[in-house]
Amino acid sequence: MLKVDNLTKVYEGGVKALTNVSFEVQPGQFLAIIGLSGSGKSTLLRCINRLIEPTTGRITWDGVDITAAPQEELRRIRRRIGMVFQQFNLVHRSKVITNVLAGRLGYVNPALSLFNRFPQADMKRALQQLDRVGLAEKAWSRADELSGGQQQRVGIARAMVQEPQMILADEPVASLDPVLAHGIMQYLEDINKSGHVTTLCSLHFLDLVHRYADRAIALNDGFLVFDGAPDEIDDAKFKEIYGKEAERIG
Amino acid sequence: MDNDLLGPARHSRPLLRAVLVLFGVFLLLVVYAFAFEQTEVDLDKVEDEGRRQQLVRIIRSLAHPDIITYPEEETYYFVEIAVPCPEDGFAPAVPDTSQAYMTVEPACADTGTDVTVRGFNFEPGTRSPLSFIPNVEGIALKRADIEVKADGTFEVVIEIPDRPDEEAQLLRVKTVEHTGGWTWSNSARDTWDKITETVMLALMATTLGIAVGIPLSFFSARNLMRPIRSPLLSVGLFIFGIPAGGLGGILVARSMLGVGDEVFLRTPALTAPALAGVLLLAWLLMRRLLAAGATTADTPRARASRVSGWLLFVILGLVALLLAGYLLLEADRVTDALGPFGFLAGFLAKIGDLITTFFTAVVAGLAALAGALGGSRIGHALNDHLPGHLKSPFRYLAGFLGIGVIAGGIGMLVDWLYEYNGNNPAIPRAAAVALLAIAGGLIAARLTRPVREHLRDNDLQALASVLGFLATVVGLAIGFALGIFLGTGMDFLADLVMDRPSLMAAVLVGGLLGLILAWVTRHLDALPSGMITYYLSRSLFNGIRSVEPLVMAIVFVVWVGLGPFAGSLALALHTVAALAKLYSEQVESILPGPLEAVTATGATRLQNVVYAVVPQIVPPYIAFTLYRWDINVRMSTIIGFAGGGGIGFLLQQNMNLLQYRAASVQMLAIAVVVSTLDFVSARVRERIV
Numbered sequence: 039m040l041k042v043d044n045l046t047k048v049y050e051g052g053v054k055a056l057t058n059v060s061f062e063v064q065p066g067q068f069l070a071i072i073g074l075s076g077s078g079k080s081t082l083l084r085c086i087n088r089l090i091e092p093t094t095g096r097i098t099w100d101g102v103d104i105t106a107a108p109q110e111e112l113r114r115i116r117r118r119i120g121m122v123f124q125q126f127n128l129v130h131r132s133k134v135i136t137n138v139l140a141g142r143l144g145y146v147n148p149a150l151s152l153f154n155r156f157p158q159a160d161m162k163r164a165l166q167q168l169d170r171v172g173l174a175e176k177a178w179s180r181a182d183e184l185s186g187g188q189q190q191r192v193g194i195a196r197a198m199v200q201e202p203q204m205i206l207a208d209e210p211v212a213s214l215d216p217v218l219a220h221g222i223m224q225y226l227e228d229i230n231k232s233g234h235v236t237t238l239c240s241l242h243f244l245d246l247v248h249r250y251a252d253r254a255i256a257l258n259d260g261f262l263v264f265d266g267a268p269d270e271i272d273d274a275k276f277k278e279i280y281g282k283e284a285e286r287i288g
Numbered sequence: 289m290d291n292d293l294l295g296p297a298r299h300s301r302p303l304l305r306a307v308l309v310l311f312g313v314f315l316l317l318v319v320y321a322f323a324f325e326q327t328e329v330d331l332d333k334v335e336d337e338g339r340r341q342q343l344v345r346i347i348r349s350l351a352h353p354d355i356i357t358y359p360e361e362e363t364y365y366f367v368e369i370a371v372p373c374p375e376d377g378f379a380p381a382v383p384d385t386s387q388a389y390m391t392v393e394p395a396c397a398d399t400g401t402d403v404t405v406r407g408f409n410f411e412p413g414t415r416s417p418l419s420f421i422p423n424v425e426g427i428a429l430k431r432a433d434i435e436v437k438a439d440g441t442f443e444v445v446i447e448i449p450d451r452p453d454e455e456a457q458l459l460r461v462k463t464v465e466h467t468g469g470w471t472w473s474n475s476a477r478d479t480w481d482k483i484t485e486t487v488m489l490a491l492m493a494t495t496l497g498i499a500v501g502i503p504l505s506f507f508s509a510r511n512l513m514r515p516i517r518s519p520l521l522s523v524g525l526f527i528f529g530i531p532a533g534g535l536g537g538i539l540v541a542r543s544m545l546g547v548g549d550e551v552f553l554r555t556p557a558l559t560a561p562a563l564a565g566v567l568l569l570a571w572l573l574m575r576r577l578l579a580a581g582a583t584t585a586d587t588p589r590a591r592a593s594r595v596s597g598w599l600l601f602v603i604l605g606l607v608a609l610l611l612a613g614y615l616l617l618e619a620d621r622v623t624d625a626l627g628p629f630g631f632l633a634g635f636l637a638k639i640g641d642l643i644t645t646f647f648t649a650v651v652a653g654l655a656a657l658a659g660a661l662g663g664s665r666i667g668h669a670l671n672d673h674l675p676g677h678l679k680s681p682f683r684y685l686a687g688f689l690g691i692g693v694i695a696g697g698i699g700m701l702v703d704w705l706y707e708y709n710g711n712n713p714a715i716p717r718a719a720a721v722a723l724l725a726i727a728g729g730l731i732a733a734r735l736t737r738p739v740r741e742h743l744r745d746n747d748l749q750a751l752a753s754v755l756g757f758l759a760t761v762v763g764l765a766i767g768f769a770l771g772i773f774l775g776t777g778m779d780f781l782a783d784l785v786m787d788r789p790s791l792m793a794a795v796l797v798g799g800l801l802g803l804i805l806a807w808v809t810r811h812l813d814a815l816p817s818g819m820i821t822y823y824l825s826r827s828l829f830n831g832i833r834s835v836e837p838l839v840m841a842i843v844f845v846v847w848v849g850l851g852p853f854a855g856s857l858a859l860a861l862h863t864v865a866a867l868a869k870l871y872s873e874q875v876e877s878i879l880p881g882p883l884e885a886v887t888a889t890g891a892t893r894l895q896n897v898v899y900a901v902v903p904q905i906v907p908p909y910i911a912f913t914l915y916r917w918d919i920n921v922r923m924s925t926i927i928g929f930a931g932g933g934g935i936g937f938l939l940q941q942n943m944n945l946l947q948y949r950a951a952s953v954q955m956l957a958i959a960v961v962v963s964t965l966d967f968v969s970a971r972v973r974e975r976i977v
Binding site: 140149 | 888890891898
């Protein structure tokens with residue numbers, strides 16, 4: 039179980055991105071995080087694997103305090119958390135397979151990995167995951183030769199070779215057109231449902247939230263303003279989350 | 289709102305603006321007037337006719353590079369002339385009109401008068417000098433240049449020089465004919481030798497620059513260094529690990545060299561089998577380690593066995609390196625057998641010499657690195673796992689050791705530069721006494737604090753830290769004493785420490801500062817060690833970069849003598865600093881996304897650099913490296929001026945001897961090399977980007 043307790047993040051310069059955010063996520067749950075741009079969704083997700091250091095508050099996962107973990111332990115926590123990004127964040131000039139194998143870096147011998155040597159088993163895992171997202175034949179292409187949707191699938195494969203117990207997806211479909219969006223979301227859903235991988239996914243479109251999420255939380259200007267089932271977001275709640283001028287689309 | 293404030297000021301005062309502009313123009317005028325004065329602009333000199341002719345001569349010489357020559361045959365044609373006319377008249381010998389011949393009209397003349405010289409049957413188009421040859425050995429006074437017309441004749445009026453003589457004298461035309469195919473001129477051959485030397489010099493300097501510059505560039509990249517924060521414990525032990533490891537490495541290397549010289553220099557036949565054996569062992573170990581690497585067990589025991597395995601591998605590698613050095617030294621024996629390729633054997637022997645000479649330095653460097661990393665690891669482990677009240681004494685100890693070592697290093701440098709030890713032993717002694725007194729006082733104050741104040745949790749902590757500190761000092765003293773009296777192998781440690789009160793003083797000052805640092809930062813989890821490294825390496829590079837390679841070349845010429853070796857060292861040093869700066873700025877401009885993604889997988893910093901940073905910086909690194917090579921080729925011309933070898937030496941020589949045609953060849957060669965490099969680098973970039 040992931041437990042976020044009174045999480046606050048103040049950036050250098052005094053910008054308050056999160057204020058006393060608390061919530062819990064049950065194992066295997068698909069949690070959607072919604073809110074306007076700049077409401078703190080990305081900061082929240084990055085605090086969970088400490089890509090961003092929280093200012094105060096505690097995050098515990100299966101009883102382990104992530105916020106207090108020293109560097110070595112943090113690495114061992116991070117390798118069990120896969121992350122998917124809005125901009126895919128692939129290394130463009132590297133091969134697809136290298137990008138996927140990067141997901142194993144937390145497990146392999148650090149010295150050997152510096153010379154691009156991975157155990158056979160990891161190679162097999164990487165090819166399996168590429169096959170799963172339908173890109174096995176692109177394994178030896180350069181990452182920047184792929185289209186946006188394909189790149190995001192490589193991003194998912196990279197997260198999956200970590201054999202994660204949790205996936206953090208930061209607006210995974212915001213840079214893709216709607217048709218591709220469902221494809222990507224279905225991969226995440228499959229990982230969540232068949233692999234029982236806890237999934238935290240920030241999303242823009244409410245219809246995606248209704249379609250894929252078990253539960254939703256909403257942030258507005260760093261405050262948690264909603265926590266409940268996606269169906270509970272009615273017009274009043276919607277205006278509370280997105281502001282009075284917002285109109286529902288989709 | 290801003291517009292309201294700025295708007296009126298900008299538009300409603302045209303007069304003020306005009307005055308300001310006028311004032312600005314006036315100021316510029318003054319500045320340029322001063323600049324003219326300072327740079328001694330002198331238009332009279334530009335227009336001076338004599339200077340112009342010299343300029344034209346130089347430019348024309350430069351336009352005629354002395355690249356090829358022809359075998360030549362010189363032919364002389366003479367005609368007699370009497371100066372002045374003898375009283376009984378003068379009749380010149382009748383010329384052979386079947387060949388080329390000359391006549392003078394009149395056949396005798398007084399000094400300063402004009403005579404007409406005519407030539408017949410010459411090769412049409414020939415241009416040659418016409419000289420007056422007085423009856424004095426080795427003198428020819430050039431009077432005119434003749435140009436033979438299409439019918440084989442020429443006619444020229446010359447003035448008789450002031451060379452009266454009773455005997456008849458001569459007028460001479462010298463023609464030069466090419467009698468064979470062209471050959472490279474001497475200056476072309478010299479230029480070829482020197483331009484090759486220059487390119488190789490630049491190559492060596494650039495290679496050295498890359499080898500050192502690339503790793504260093506990561507330390508001066510803000511985006512990589514900013515997130516790195518380390519607890520004082522690991523920083524202090526990291527710094528302490530450098531000299532500790534280094535000294536250990538020196539001890540080990542010395543004993544290895546002692547054994548090696550004893551065995552392998554005496555019986556070289558043993559070297560090859562020993563090397564083969566060590567390599568075999570290393571290979572077997574490597575296979576085991578690779579097999580173990582596949583299983584990613586994370587128990588402390590698995591990790592310990594892995595670390596010790598790799599350590600053993602590194603040691604085997606060092607032994608192999610040393611043995612290879614001994615083996616390569618033997619390459620000198622086959623130099624003669626290889627004939628023209630003897631330089632290859634010489635090269636191998638030199639590499640062997642390099643290995644055995646620098647073996648101690650290499651081992652010490654590696655051991656220093658290992659010591660530093662090990663210290664940092666231990667510091668991290670202590671920091672992560674010790675409870676607060678036990679951590680504190682170690683923090684103070686680490687602060688003392690770390691800053692003490694830095695201060696000791698600075699002290700040694702100062703000592704060496706200004707020779708305090710030799711000149712004025714009173715200074716360090718006084719400093720040491722004063723510092724010891726202060727330190728003792730502080731320690732006493734700290735010791736008595738629990739007595740003076742009420743007992744709180746913090747006091748226990750304070751007591752523990754003081755006890756820890758004292759115990760460490762005692763331990764250090766015992767360690768030093770042991771080390772000093774431990775026998776011959778430790779002699780150099782004694783030399784290093786015992787005769788240097790200033791060093792001890794410096795270490796104590798630093799240690800004290802370290803204690804203060806530990807006290808000041810007692811509430812901080814971690815220090816911004818990354819940014820400290822960033823600023824240090826940046827300042828170092830800026831310092832080195834601000835010293836012109838020309839100046840460095842002079843220093844290196846003093847050290848290793850005239851020639852390309854000095855030049856390449858000077859250029860290499862400058863290249864390291866320049867490339868590290870350029871490289872690090874490329875690292876700073878990479879996309880942050882991939883870095884973030886690889887960090888999120890649980891990768892270490894080094895893995896992050898290899899997987900997220902390096903692929904992004906390969907194209908600019910290659911571009912900068914080639915550009916730097918190009919710069920180094922051009923710079924090596926200047927380096928040559930200072931005696932650093934290369935083509936500059938030749939160029940400067942020819943310029944000083946006013947041999948502009950030869951200098952022109954060298955300038956041409958530089959231009960060709962630079963353009964070739966530019967072309968090649970463009971092609972390589974195209975391939976790789």
